[in-house]
Amino acid sequence: MFAIFVATIVAFIFPPLPLGALGMIAMCVTALTGVVKIGDLLVGAFGNTTVWLVVSAFLFAKGLIKTGLGRRIAYTLINAIGDNSLKVAYALAASDLIIAPATPSNTARAGGVLFPVVKSLCLAYDSSPGPTARRIGSYLMQSVFQGNAVTSAMFMTAMAANPLVAELASKALGVQISWGLWALAACVPGLVSLLVIPYFLYKVYPPELKDTPEIKKLAATELAKMGPTTKAEKLMAGIFCLALLLWATQTINKLDATLVALSCIGLMLFTSVLEWQDITEEKAAWDTMFWLGSLVSLSGFLSKLGFIPWFAKMAGAMVAGINWIPALLVLAAIYLYAHYGFASLTAHVTAMYVAFATICVAAGAPKYLVVLILAYFSNLCANLTHYATGPAPIYFGAGYVDQGTWWKLGFVVSLINMVIWIGIGGAWWKVLNLW
Amino acid sequence: MFAIFVATIVAFIFPPLPLGALGMIAMCVTALTGVVKIGDLLVGAFGNTTVWLVVSAFLFAKGLIKTGLGRRIAYTLINAIGDNSLKVAYALAASDLIIAPATPSNTARAGGVLFPVVKSLCLAYDSSPGPTARRIGSYLMQSVFQGNAVTSAMFMTAMAANPLVAELASKALGVQISWGLWALAACVPGLVSLLVIPYFLYKVYPPELKDTPEIKKLAATELAKMGPTTKAEKLMAGIFCLALLLWATQTINKLDATLVALSCIGLMLFTSVLEWQDITEEKAAWDTMFWLGSLVSLSGFLSKLGFIPWFAKMAGAMVAGINWIPALLVLAAIYLYAHYGFASLTAHVTAMYVAFATICVAAGAPKYLVVLILAYFSNLCANLTHYATGPAPIYFGAGYVDQGTWWKLGFVVSLINMVIWIGIGGAWWKVLNLW
Numbered sequence: 001m002f003a004i005f006v007a008t009i010v011a012f013i014f015p016p017l018p019l020g021a022l023g024m025i026a027m028c029v030t031a032l033t034g035v036v037k038i039g040d041l042l043v044g045a046f047g048n049t050t051v052w053l054v055v056s057a058f059l060f061a062k063g064l065i066k067t068g069l070g071r072r073i074a075y076t077l078i079n080a081i082g083d084n085s086l087k088v089a090y091a092l093a094a095s096d097l098i099i100a101p102a103t104p105s106n107t108a109r110a111g112g113v114l115f116p117v118v119k120s121l122c123l124a125y126d127s128s129p130g131p132t133a134r135r136i137g138s139y140l141m142q143s144v145f146q147g148n149a150v151t152s153a154m155f156m157t158a159m160a161a162n163p164l165v166a167e168l169a170s171k172a173l174g175v176q177i178s179w180g181l182w183a184l185a186a187c188v189p190g191l192v193s194l195l196v197i198p199y200f201l202y203k204v205y206p207p208e209l210k211d212t213p214e215i216k217k218l219a220a221t222e223l224a225k226m227g228p229t230t231k232a233e234k235l236m237a238g239i240f241c242l243a244l245l246l247w248a249t250q251t252i253n254k255l256d257a258t259l260v261a262l263s264c265i266g267l268m269l270f271t272s273v274l275e276w277q278d279i280t281e282e283k284a285a286w287d288t289m290f291w292l293g294s295l296v297s298l299s300g301f302l303s304k305l306g307f308i309p310w311f312a313k314m315a316g317a318m319v320a321g322i323n324w325i326p327a328l329l330v331l332a333a334i335y336l337y338a339h340y341g342f343a344s345l346t347a348h349v350t351a352m353y354v355a356f357a358t359i360c361v362a363a364g365a366p367k368y369l370v371v372l373i374l375a376y377f378s379n380l381c382a383n384l385t386h387y388a389t390g391p392a393p394i395y396f397g398a399g400y401v402d403q404g405t406w407w408k409l410g411f412v413v414s415l416i417n418m419v420i421w422i423g424i425g426g427a428w429w430k431v432l433n434l435w
Numbered sequence: 436m437f438a439i440f441v442a443t444i445v446a447f448i449f450p451p452l453p454l455g456a457l458g459m460i461a462m463c464v465t466a467l468t469g470v471v472k473i474g475d476l477l478v479g480a481f482g483n484t485t486v487w488l489v490v491s492a493f494l495f496a497k498g499l500i501k502t503g504l505g506r507r508i509a510y511t512l513i514n515a516i517g518d519n520s521l522k523v524a525y526a527l528a529a530s531d532l533i534i535a536p537a538t539p540s541n542t543a544r545a546g547g548v549l550f551p552v553v554k555s556l557c558l559a560y561d562s563s564p565g566p567t568a569r570r571i572g573s574y575l576m577q578s579v580f581q582g583n584a585v586t587s588a589m590f591m592t593a594m595a596a597n598p599l600v601a602e603l604a605s606k607a608l609g610v611q612i613s614w615g616l617w618a619l620a621a622c623v624p625g626l627v628s629l630l631v632i633p634y635f636l637y638k639v640y641p642p643e644l645k646d647t648p649e650i651k652k653l654a655a656t657e658l659a660k661m662g663p664t665t666k667a668e669k670l671m672a673g674i675f676c677l678a679l680l681l682w683a684t685q686t687i688n689k690l691d692a693t694l695v696a697l698s699c700i701g702l703m704l705f706t707s708v709l710e711w712q713d714i715t716e717e718k719a720a721w722d723t724m725f726w727l728g729s730l731v732s733l734s735g736f737l738s739k740l741g742f743i744p745w746f747a748k749m750a751g752a753m754v755a756g757i758n759w760i761p762a763l764l765v766l767a768a769i770y771l772y773a774h775y776g777f778a779s780l781t782a783h784v785t786a787m788y789v790a791f792a793t794i795c796v797a798a799g800a801p802k803y804l805v806v807l808i809l810a811y812f813s814n815l816c817a818n819l820t821h822y823a824t825g826p827a828p829i830y831f832g833a834g835y836v837d838q839g840t841w842w843k844l845g846f847v848v849s850l851i852n853m854v855i856w857i858g859i860g861g862a863w864w865k866v867l868n869l870w
Contacts, residue, residue: 017704018711025701031694038694039484047482049474259466259473266460269452276453280722283715 001035002307005298005341012291012387012403020287023294036301044297049258050107050344051293054390056261057111058285058397060243061119062278063268067236070120072226077117078124078219085136085207089198092118092140093147097194099248100151100158101183105257106345106382107390108247109158110148112261115394118144122400124219125209129399137400139207143198145395146383146413150197152345153379153421154190156182157251161346165353165378169371172354173361177371185372185432189425193417200416205409235271239264284397292393295343302341303351313355324364331356332373332422336414339381345389349378366435373422380417384410436470437742440733440776447726447822447838455722458729471736479732484693485542485779486728489825491696492546493720493832495678496554497713498703502671505555507661512552513559513654520571520642524633527553527575528582532629534683535586535593536618540692541780541817542825543682544593545583547696550829553579557835559654560644564834572835574642578633580830581818581848585632587780588814588856589625591617592686596781600788600813604806607789608796612806620807620867624860628852635851640844670706674699719832727828730778737776738786748790759799766791767808767857771849774816780824784813801870808857815852819845 008026012019027045031038045051064070081087092114099109122128122137129137152159156166156179166182169175229237246253246260268274279285303309318330335356342348353374360370382389386396386406396406429435443461447454462480466473480486499505516522527549534544557563557572564572587594591601591614601617604610664672681688681695703709714720738744753765770791777783788809795805817824821831821841831841864870 020715021701021704021711024697025704028694028698028701031691032698038691038697039482042484042487042693043478043482045482046487047474047478047480049477052477052481256466256473258477259463262459262473263463263467266456266463269456270460276456276722277718280455280718281716283712286715286721287711 001030001298001302001305004030004033004035005302008295008298009340012295018287020290023291026298027294030298030301035305041294041297041301044300045293046289048293048296049256050346050390051289051296053105053107053258053261054111054292054393055285055289056258056265057107057115057390057394058282058288059265059274059279060112060240060261061116062282063236063265063274064116064240065120066278067230067232067273068226069229069233069236069240070116071124072223072229072233073117073120075124075219075223075226077121079216079223082216082219083213084211085139085209086198086202088121088136089140089143089147089202092144093151093194093198096144096147096151097154099244101155104157104160104163104250105247105390106148106152106159106379107394108243108257108261109151110144110391111394112247113244114144114148115391115398119398124222125212127209127400133400134208136207136209137398138405139201139205141395141398141400142205142406142409143201145391146197146201146409147194148391149380149382149389150190150193150417152382152389153376154183154186155179159345159379160257161349161378162375164346164349165375168349168353169357169375173357173367173371175367175371177375182375185425185429185434186376188428189376189421192420192424196416196420197413200413201409204412205405232273235273236268239267239271239273242267288393288397292343292387295387296347299341299343299347303347309351309355320359320363322363324360327363328360328365328370328373329422331360332377333418335374336377336381336418337384339384339388342381343387345378345382348381353378368434369426369429372429372434373425376421376425380414380421383413383417436465436733436737436740439465439468439470440737443730443733444776453722455725458726461733462729465733465736470740476729476732476736479735480728481724483728483731484691485781485825486724486731488540488542488693488696489546489727489828490720490724491693491700492542492550492825492829493717493723494700494709494714495547495675495696496551497717498671498700498709499551499675500555501713502665502667502708503661504664504668504671504675505551506559507658507664507668508552508555510559510654510658510661512556514651514658517651517654518648519646520574520644521633521637523556523571524575524578524582524637527579528586528629528633531579531582531586532589534679536590539592539595539597539685540682540825541583541587541594541814542829543678543692543696544586545579545826546829547682548679549579549583550826550833554833559657560647562644562835568835569643571642571644572833573840574636574640576830576833576835577640577841577844578636580826581632581636581844582629583826584815584817584824585625585628585852587817588811589618589621590614594780594814595692596784596813597810599781599784600810603784603788604792604810608792608802608806610802610806612810617810620860620864620869621811623863624811624856627855627859631851631855632848635848636844639847640840667708670708671703674702674706674708677702723828723832727778727822730822731782734776734778734782738782744786744790755794755798757798759795762798763795763800763805763808764857766795767812768853770809771812771816771853772819774819774823777816778822780813780817783816788813803869804861804864807864807869808860811856811860815849815856818848818852 125136127135127137243264560571562570562572678699
């Protein structure tokens, strides 16, 4: 399983065929070699709710774009604050942050809510995949995606596996992390990250468009040209707000984020905001379904068949007996970078959190420090690859950033995040008297 | 669950939206009402190997059509025997019969092997969905589909659930049905059905083209025009034969029919016979994935949640205490027509076979008679609806036959099959001294 998984990742890095085809072939190889039955692989790939949440996000975005609502939101945003592309990035990060505490699915937030807005913004600036990508699209896509990993880390309810982390910390180590403590401990390093990262990307991966005051006028003209909102736009806006409300109140209404997304697409079909044809011809959704589905399935079996637990044990043995400070630093780094082998944050947490936290504590590291660092790193690792978490394939699939750049920026930003969250975070947690 | 299922079937009969959209909405309703979790529904729908075998058959057909191989086979066939559309139907039924004993997946046989040939034949005769459908396409599609239900019944290895039937008969009633006995008992009524049904359809649902001698010349000219076979055609032919060989030797090689199909599509991609784009833009496959997947999932839960077992018990209670002959006839008819509520032959067998067989035997019916009639009816019910079994959505999805006609012909042919298999079959089994 590990050999096939590594071969698949290598093939994804130097693709001899489109990713969807590679994913399908990888599943066939896994079944043909007798490692996992094809039926189980298909369940892991296409019966997975996260995969369908990602597919739904593509269809959601289609509705926002087709009705023109996304374009209207984008122009309104540009009209209000679009005199500088860095400000646009901050505005988007702020939107993400505002809805984060109430949206337990980072895919719903970055994919369902922000992605159509970013996409429309890019199109409004005439920045499409290809020669015009770097105009503003590449920068905004990276900035929002990187910011989403940070906002996911900041609240217990901002990412689906965060409550699981809290439960595991309580069960395995007896450390109780309340919603408030999680947010209080995260707010300082989180806000620093959200300020630093868009600025850092603005410097090392700059958009061609920087000061853009004349675009504000264009936006006003375009808004005037679009006239009053249409019935389809109003319906789309209503369904969009309903989805947002249901996602935001998930802890109360108990509705699965994927169910909300599919039901809202059902509503769009019912109200003729979307035609069924719009869905069956949304090629990008089917391509993503194949490659994300196959990776989620393969990485799931990598864990289920025992490779990940074995890996966790091996890594732990390496640092046993040494001082807790280097032990914690090394294990935290291994924990974070192990996400190169995962296509799901939940799978990562499930497979590695308890083992790593236990070893760190056994090495003498303060419990709260261990629990919090690994909890936040469970989210911050989401920026490493284009398959790391639900939003990754959506933003990568938009086609504005090539794979090499994606991985390079992900790695560099992960170093910045480690410095901020361990350095400033550690100091802040000392102030809070947590260690 | 039953209420939602019935509402979905009614909506499928009078569709207010495309079937795929209805299926998706039905799953959302099932999850929103708390009947089944969305995650379980998605597993049942999109993690199902039969659903993926059907999707694969669409992609397989694409390869045969895109390379021109399907067209070449069709023209060769027309050139050889195409002077009468009834003969074409018999030739196709014979092909189905020849590969049936060795192809345990009726979907692979009718969908993967015959469908592309039938489709190409129709196109060669300029018969497409719409005004030209009745020229020859509607007739051939119905004839092959109806014949497939018969060939499925004729061998223990001609349909995936047949070995399950044999096992259930052995376990529940102690009746051992060998491969040879199954085929021997089926050969007389089976051959009669295969002779009668194409002729019956030729009379009540006639093709506009009957004697077509001039078309043979046209076929010869077209074959000459096509020139020698291309590299893509040869590759496609090789992959096609490989799939056929692997499907035919499934009992030896133990490879799942879906795995064979997906692997062969992988080979087509690898050898550039198909581009990945051909797959993502195959709208019909994604539409079918939604509506077939959702029905398979819903009917699966109809059974799992206990409705089907309850229904089986109720029907049994109705005939308790009466003479075994009417009891067997009534129960066999209920068993067959209960398939209106199933989207899978396997699900039908799993849910109803044991209960119905047990009640018939308890009413005093001879064991072999009961076991065989219900075994064959487990296949003959496949002709009732456009969602009855894997090939149904493929042939229905081709668009040559409208839903009303499909159901009417299915019902009438089911009556003919019942007369043949109970009447002639019963007499034949008396000759064989089975009762």
